[in-house]
Amino acid sequence: MKKRLVLIAVFTVSLLLILPFGLIRAERSVSAATSINVSTDVWPTWPNPNGRINGMEVWEPATFLSIGRDVISWVYFGTRPSDDGFVSADVYYLVKKSATDGSIHTFEPDIAATDALFIVPGASAIQSPTNSEILTGLRGSSGAPAAVFPEYRDIWLSNNAVGYPNEHFRDNQAWLDLDDWRNFLRGTYSASFKYADTGHAPPQIVWDVDPWLEAFLVNQYTPPSAWVDRVVGIVSTNQGTLQGFEIYPEETAPRAERKWVTVPNPVFRQSIFHSLRKMYAGVFKRLTLMDGPFTVRDVEIDGTWKRILVGTTGLGTPQSVKPQDAWDTLAQAPGLIPQPMPTMEESGRGRIFGVYAYDITQLATTPYASTLKPSWSTTKVNFTHSGRNFSGFYPVNSSNTTDSYNGYSDIKFSVSKPLIGYTAASSARTWHTILLGVDANNLYRWIDANPKDGKNLQNALGAGVFTRPVKLDDNNKIIVASQDEMLTAISDNGTILSAEQVETLYPSRILAAFPPPDYPLQKPLLSSIYVYLSNGSLYRWNLNDGEAPKWIATFQNKKGLPLAPLTDFDISYLNGKTYLAATVAFTYNGASAHQTSGLMSVDLTAVESMDVTDRVFQRDPVAGQEGDIVSSPKNDPIMLVQLQGAKGAYTTGTKEVMASPVFIKEKLYLAYYELTTSKKINLSRLYVIPFASMIGSGNIQKLTDIPGALYELEEQRVVNMFVDSKGNLVLIGEEGETLLSLPTGLEYAGVGSGSAASTFNKMSVVYWKKL
Amino acid sequence: MPLVILLVIVGFVFVGVGAYVVRNLFWSSQGVVIESKLYNAAQSGIEWGMGQIWKNKDNIEADLITIPSGHDVTFLQVRQDNTAEGFGEDMYLALDDLPETESGITLTVRLLDCNYSLAPGVTVSDLPPRVLAGTGSGGTGTPTIPPGTSVIIDPSHFLPLGGGVTSHSFVIRSRATGFGRSTELESMVVVEK
Numbered sequence: 013m014k015k016r017l018v019l020i021a022v023f024t025v026s027l028l029l030i031l032p033f034g035l036i037r038a039e040r041s042v043s044a045a046t047s048i049n050v051s052t053d054v055w056p057t058w059p060n061p062n063g064r065i066n067g068m069e070v071w072e073p074a075t076f077l078s079i080g081r082d083v084i085s086w087v088y089f090g091t092r093p094s095d096d097g098f099v100s101a102d103v104y105y106l107v108k109k110s111a112t113d114g115s116i117h118t119f120e121p122d123i124a125a126t127d128a129l130f131i132v133p134g135a136s137a138i139q140s141p142t143n144s145e146i147l148t149g150l151r152g153s154s155g156a157p158a159a160v161f162p163e164y165r166d167i168w169l170s171n172n173a174v175g176y177p178n179e180h181f182r183d184n185q186a187w188l189d190l191d192d193w194r195n196f197l198r199g200t201y202s203a204s205f206k207y208a209d210t211g212h213a214p215p216q217i218v219w220d221v222d223p224w225l226e227a228f229l230v231n232q233y234t235p236p237s238a239w240v241d242r243v244v245g246i247v248s249t250n251q252g253t254l255q256g257f258e259i260y261p262e263e264t265a266p267r268a269e270r271k272w273v274t275v276p277n278p279v280f281r282q283s284i285f286h287s288l289r290k291m292y293a294g295v296f297k298r299l300t301l302m303d304g305p306f307t308v309r310d311v312e313i314d315g316t317w318k319r320i321l322v323g324t325t326g327l328g329t330p331q332s333v334k335p336q337d338a339w340d341t342l343a344q345a346p347g348l349i350p351q352p353m354p355t356m357e358e359s360g361r362g363r364i365f366g367v368y369a370y371d372i373t374q375l376a377t378t379p380y381a382s383t384l385k386p387s388w389s390t391t392k393v394n395f396t397h398s399g400r401n402f403s404g405f406y407p408v409n410s411s412n413t414t415d416s417y418n419g420y421s422d423i424k425f426s427v428s429k430p431l432i433g434y435t436a437a438s439s440a441r442t443w444h445t446i447l448l449g450v451d452a453n454n455l456y457r458w459i460d461a462n463p464k465d466g467k468n469l470q471n472a473l474g475a476g477v478f479t480r481p482v483k484l485d486d487n488n489k490i491i492v493a494s495q496d497e498m499l500t501a502i503s504d505n506g507t508i509l510s511a512e513q514v515e516t517l518y519p520s521r522i523l524a525a526f527p528p529p530d531y532p533l534q535k536p537l538l539s540s541i542y543v544y545l546s547n548g549s550l551y552r553w554n555l556n557d558g559e560a561p562k563w564i565a566t567f568q569n570k571k572g573l574p575l576a577p578l579t580d581f582d583i584s585y586l587n588g589k590t591y592l593a594a595t596v597a598f599t600y601n602g603a604s605a606h607q608t609s610g611l612m613s614v615d616l617t618a619v620e621s622m623d624v625t626d627r628v629f630q631r632d633p634v635a636g637q638e639g640d641i642v643s644s645p646k647n648d649p650i651m652l653v654q655l656q657g658a659k660g661a662y663t664t665g666t667k668e669v670m671a672s673p674v675f676i677k678e679k680l681y682l683a684y685y686e687l688t689t690s691k692k693i694n695l696s697r698l699y700v701i702p703f704a705s706m707i708g709s710g711n712i713q714k715l716t717d718i719p720g721a722l723y724e725l726e727e728q729r730v731v732n733m734f735v736d737s738k739g740n741l742v743l744i745g746e747e748g749e750t751l752l753s754l755p756t757g758l759e760y761a762g763v764g765s766g767s768a769a770s771t772f773n774k775m776s777v778v779y780w781k782k783l
Numbered sequence: 784m785p786l787v788i789l790l791v792i793v794g795f796v797f798v799g800v801g802a803y804v805v806r807n808l809f810w811s812s813q814g815v816v817i818e819s820k821l822y823n824a825a826q827s828g829i830e831w832g833m834g835q836i837w838k839n840k841d842n843i844e845a846d847l848i849t850i851p852s853g854h855d856v857t858f859l860q861v862r863q864d865n866t867a868e869g870f871g872e873d874m875y876l877a878l879d880d881l882p883e884t885e886s887g888i889t890l891t892v893r894l895l896d897c898n899y900s901l902a903p904g905v906t907v908s909d910l911p912p913r914v915l916a917g918t919g920s921g922g923t924g925t926p927t928i929p930p931g932t933s934v935i936i937d938p939s940h941f942l943p944l945g946g947g948v949t950s951h952s953f954v955i956r957s958r959a960t961g962f963g964r965s966t967e968l969e970s971m972v973v974v975e976k
Contacts, residue, residue: 079933080941217939224936227926227944231846231916309938433936526934536936586931678931704931739943758929760943772840775833778952778971782822 045340046171050350052399054165056178058289058338059282059329060361061096061297065513070099070298073214073305074579074595077671079735080223080760082108083261085215085245086732090205098296100205103215103247105259106744107266110737118748121245121257121268125200128379130274132368132389133158135408137274137381143183143190150181150284159281161331161364161393162402169345179334180344187343193287196296197253198273208250211303212326212427212519215247217259222310224536234317235310236373238383246308248323252283252301254370256384258377272379276302277408278366278391282329291342292335300327305429308372311443312434313464320387320463321370322430322445327516328365331395332356354399362395362402365425367447369466388466390420409465416467419459419475423449425512427519429580432463433538435556444469444538444555448522454499454511456520456545458561478543478551480563481624490625497549502573507601518546518576518597525583527556528590544581544594548574565619567612567650569598569632578609584675586704589617593673593680593703598632598654607664610639611653611673611682613703618649634711636660639697640722642706642713651707653715657686657693664688670733670743677757678704683733683743696730698723698743698752725751821959821966824884828892828957829970831882836861836894836953838879840974844870845916845951848899856909859895861953888961897952897971911954912971950975 069091078084083105090100107117130137133149141149152158160179167175180187192201199206220240225233245257245268252275259268275283282301289297303326310319336353339345369387376383388410394403405421407414426449434441445466447459459475461468468474483495502509509517525540527533533556541553543561548568553561567575574597581594591613598608610633619627633643633654644651655667670683680703685696700721706713715722725743728751732744739758743751836843844862848870851858863874876894884890898916901907926944928934933942950973958967 076937076939078939080943081939219938219941222938223941223944224938524936526928526936540934580935582933582935584931584933585928675931675933677929737941758932758943772951772974775837775840775972775974777833778973780829780968780970783956783967783969 045349046347047349047351048169048171049352050169050178052352052354052397054163054168054178055350055354055397055399056160056162056334057331057356057395057397058334059285059299059301059364060332061289062300062327063096064092065509065517066507068517070209070211071517073210073212074669075214075671075732076580077674077734078217079674079676080737080739080758081217081219081734082110082737083217083243083259084732084734085217085247087207087210087215087247089209092298094295096297098205099209099250099298101207101209101249103207103245103257105245105257105266105268106732106748107259107261108736108742109261109266116744116748116750117266118744119267121259121270123199123206123270125195125198127198127270128272129194129197130272130379130381130384131280132275132277132386133280134277135386135410135412137384137386139379139381146190146193146284147181147183147185149280150179156406157393157404159284161395161404162400169339169348169350171345171348176339176345176348180339180342185344188287188291193284196286196290197251197275197283199251207247207255209298210248211250211300213248213303213305213323215245216306216308218244218246218308225310228535233310236317236319238374238376239319242377246306246321248302248304248306250299250301250303251286252279252299254302254306254321254323256375256379271377272384274370274384276323276366276368276370277386277389278325278364278368281366281391282364288338288342292338299329301325301329303327304427307430307432309432309463311432311463312441313443318371318373319375320432321372322432322463323368324426324430324447324449325364325366325368326425326427328363328425330361330363332361333397354397357396357398362393363424364391364393365423366391367420367426367430367466369445369463387464390417390466392421392423407466409467411465416474418468419457420466422451422475423447423457423459424452425450425515427515428522431522431524431538431541433524433536433541435538436533436535437556437558441537442469446522446538446541446555448520448543450499450512450515456497456499456547458543460555476560478545478549478561478563480549480566482563482628490628492625497545497547499545499547502600504571504573504600507607509600514574514576515546518574518578520545521577521580523580523583528585529588540583542581542583542592544577546574546576548576550592563624563627564616565614565627565629567596567614568628568630570630571599572630573600575612575631579669580672582673582675586678589615589704591675591703591707592616593675593682595655595669595673595682598652608654608656609667609669610655611680611699611701613651613673613680613701613707615649615707618708622649640715642701642715643711644707644709644713645711647708649708651703653699653701655684655686655697657688657695657697658691660691662688662691665690665693668731670730674735675703676735676741678702679756681733681741681756683730685730687729694727694729696725696728696743696751698725698730698733698741698754700754723752723754817962817964818966820885820888821961821964822968824888824890824959824961825957825966825968827882827884828890828959829955829968831879832892832894832953832955832957833970833972835876835878836955836972836974839863839876840951843876843951844874844896845898846870847915848896849902850899850905850907851902852905854907856895856907856911857893858907859897859899859911861894861896884959885961888959890957890959892955892957895954895956897954911956911969912952914952914971914973916951 150159168178169176195201221235243259257268304324306323368389371385371387374383391406428448431446445461478497499511527539539556543551549566551561578595638659666687673682680701683698897914952973
């Protein structure tokens with residue numbers, strides 16, 4: 013009994029001691045994460061990290077071959093540390109001192125944490141923005157959301173009479189260190205990277221004068237005086253920045269210095285989420301914010317010559333709902349969990365995509381908000397989650413008008429370079445910006461816009477699609493019937509690429525060619541725009557005569573898969589014929605489970621003389637053909653060279669094409685490098701193909717039988733190729749050394765290490781007399 | 784006696800004629816000398832002008848000069864390229880000092896641009912021949928792309944197109960003044976690419 017009483021007493025005391033602690037712990041558990049009901053219609057979205065495609069890393073964008081210049085630029089990408097991790101980049105410049113000793117100088121630009129930073133939250137730029145200016149910009153205003161979609165709601169998540177916003181960008185916020193974001197934009201946040209990858213955008217060099225306008229618009233063209241004798245490098249990065257570098261090629265040790273970093277309006281709406289995602293996940297993610305190529309040109313706006321830059325956000329940013337615990341994790345609303353969390357509809361994951369433009373006419377070495385001047389932009393937003401179906405279109409321009417942006421809302425993304433040029437029906441010039449993109453139904457779309465404000469030009473062709481005059485009938489036979497060009501998925505021997513992945517890996521290309529010799533106006537106008545779509549279709553567009561794009565041909569391999577472009581293409585005229593050269597994919601997962609690619613050259617004049625039903629070409633080289641063979645059956649208008657270091661079907665280790673192929677004085681040039689350890693291949697090749705005589709001359713033409721048609725550099729890796737200001741084609745090796753310098757026959761009157769402007773080089777007396 | 788007087792008179796006549804002839808010869812020679820000096824000075828001005836044009840050939844305004852009313856031919860003096868549309872009205876080219884000449888001789892040299900037009904209704908005297916820039920001495924100056932070469936219009940494709948401002952003509956007027964006389968020479972030169 014005594015023992016029993018002791019046990020009961022011990023039990024009771026224990027209960028009295030333990031229970032309160034348990035209650036307290038229960039109380040603590042409840043207050044550490046309090047679920048709060050919210051209205052999901054303004055549950056915000058975050059940009060979704062960009063995933064790998066079939067396990068592949070992100071490729072550096074191929075550069076457009078530089079001719080007649082002694083300064084070039086390129087980028088190398090770093091690999092991701094995790095599946096959706098950040099991809100970094102290194103930026104390089106090369107100067108060849110052709111005017112003096114011919115030495116090669118390769119260097120990275122200098123950057124600093126104090127480099128001028130601009131943001132564009134609205135129509136104007138703000139230099140060195142304060143925290144308040146950034147946060148005000150991020151919040152947007154009623155009816156005009158900025159970074160919070162569908163809209164900023166200041167009191168959304170409430171607990172115990174304390175209300176928190178759906179995205180805590182209030183001025184008094186303490187959870188986000190904006191200096192971290194500034195440093196991230198400048199690339200001085202971490203020692204492990206300076207730049208995010210550049211996506212589909214190769215770096216550009218901007219020269220003082222446009223040589224085409226100078227040569228063909230004598231006494232009518234005025235280059236911007238602020239740019240005299242300057243060489244400027246511009247890079248766009250997926251940090252969400254456009255960055256400008258002053259290059260000094262004439263110095264004894266050439267160098268480059270960064271002068272500015274700017275965040276265009278469509279990108280400002282998403283770039284802050286780099287920091288938020290980092291705070292949430294612990295690592296930076298790859299966000300495709302500033303993924304698209306940009307173009308710089310001199311144009312006339314209201315009768316005055318201006319230098320403008322137009323770019324796109326490329327792939328843009330698919331959206332996902334903000335994570336449910338983000339408010340607590342980021343200390344935006346500590347201890348609070350909103351509910352119910354909406355779910356993103358996969359098909360409605362949507363996109364934020366934008367186009368931006370700057371007027372850089374007055375931009376000197378020292379930038380100001382008034383000289384690195386935003387000109388116009390458009391941002392399209394759409395997504396669907398279970399709480400909201402949202403879409404919005406936000407044009408920004410100096411007149412604050414939203415009309416005449418037909419077609420922009422249709423474009424889901426664009427990874428093609430904007431094209432800028434002019435038409436001249438009479439003596440007056442009309443300037444155009446042509447954008448090429450893909451819509452939500454996978455149709456290819458174009459927009460013809462005014463460079464001044466991005467609005468449709470009133471020429472009845474403001475926006476449209478590409479329409480082929482032939483299609484496959486039910487029996488797979490080609491018949492005459494209109495069909496809009498569509499981006500299609502690829503399935504090849506187990507390799508599956510969605511339609512969007514095809515365009516991502518093989519972006520469609522658009523370039524303007526000088527008019528053919530028989531065109532009445534021999535000026536650099538838009539009479540011959542060529543478009544090579546990722547589905548293998550080629551169009552020519554005579555915008556100067558007010559025509560719609562005209563289908564030329566579709567190029568496929570023998571399985572009916574597209575010969576999609578890998579780089580920019582080239583066009584040339586010779587002996588009354590028009591030729592195309594392109595680097596294309598031959599297979600996506602051919603024999604031995606690997607992709608093959610090659611050089612294609614086409615006699616377009618012969619193609620266009622054929623019946624339209626004969627212009628869907630299915631070609632590929634003989635499987636396993638080595639790269640010293642040109643294939644072009646007798647009288648066939650297409651010539652193919654497989655870029656392969658050895659015979660047979662094998663998986664390539666590394667294969668890199670140096671820039672786009674180029675026609676120079678009746679020869680076609682292309683260089684590539686291959687490293688395949690299993691086949692003991694470590695080889696750089698330069699092709700110098702007399703294309704006109706080889707097209708249609710036989711299926712097995714050995715380039716080694718033609719002197720000077722093929723150069724092979726064993727155990728040497730070419731990393732870059734350009735034509736210098738003396739007309740030499742130069743191949744550069746890994747150490748910055750010249751591997752090969754080959755005269756192309758181009759003769760320049762004057763030389764210069766930067767802008768190779770021709771100069772007066774003789775004087776003669778016409779008469780002499782005594783008055 | 785009369786014969787002596789006659790002889791004296793004839794002698795005086797001979798002396799006078801001789802003095803006249805000598806004096807004329809002297810003045811003629813002096814004239815030739817002065818003329819030569821002025822000519823040489825003017826020629827040095829022409830040479831100087833050619834040197835100035837060659838030195839500044841890539842910095843001279845190539846835009847068409849339009850002479851407004853109220854101006855004379857000096858409006859055509861060569862200008863520095865203002866790299867903007869049109870020509871800078873006051874942007875005359877800064878030239879080196881004129882060559883030295885002999886004491887008593889003043890040298891004036893004008894370098895005149897032949898790439899000009901007249902505003903409507905304007906007349907100007909002593910204009911140099913009009914030769915528009917870019918036309919050359921007889922060709923069209925049209926740029927051409929080498930056959931079989933890329934025709935993609937892009938500033939990074941800097942091809943040797945030729946054409947454009949292929950030639951620019953100038954007139955050099957050099958006047959040397961001194962000793963009550965002046966000599967003026969004119970020469971037209973053309974710089975070409």
